[in-house]
Amino acid sequence: MKTMKIVPLDIKTANTYVALHHRHNKPTNGHKFSIGVECDGILIGVCICGKPIARVLDDGKTLEVRRVCTDGTRNACSILYGAAARIAKQMGYDKIITYTLLTEPGTSLKASGWTLVCESSGRSWNTQSRPRDEYQTTLFGTERKYETGKKYRWEKSFVL
Secondary structure, three states, X not given: OOOEEEEEEOHHHHHHHHHHHOOOOOOOOOOOEEEEEEEOXXXXXXXXXXXXXXXXXXXXXXXXXXXXXXXXXXXXHHHHHHHHHHHHHHOOOOEEEEXXXXXXXXXXXXXXXXXXXXXXXXXXXXXXOOOOOXXXXXXXXXXXXXXXXXXXXXXXXXXX
């Protein structure tokens, strides 16, 4: 039987894993902490947690899982979401949030006790008050830097 365990990671290692393995997201900037899950000593997934991207949710007591990425090993995502929530609670946060695409079922989030709370509006981050370059040139042409469509927001609250 294979043994999985949570390990601490620096942001560079976590982002390198995301760059190599994530289906639709690029590495993220900044974090409060990053963790990985190893199976028999081999890194099979990462989780990067930081301040909420949405300013309205950044109340100082909410943490956001910005990236979860695995090699597809069964239960690895659930283990990472569960560990991230336990760490956030121990750090004194009131809740932890994350987002999934509408096409993703959220099975790992459900399995680790998270609740689907809403569908976000999904819009461009490029606004008149905060101009942002949404596109980047790659070997494959011009593509968006990040997903802008509607998403589901999930959370796990630690406040009774």
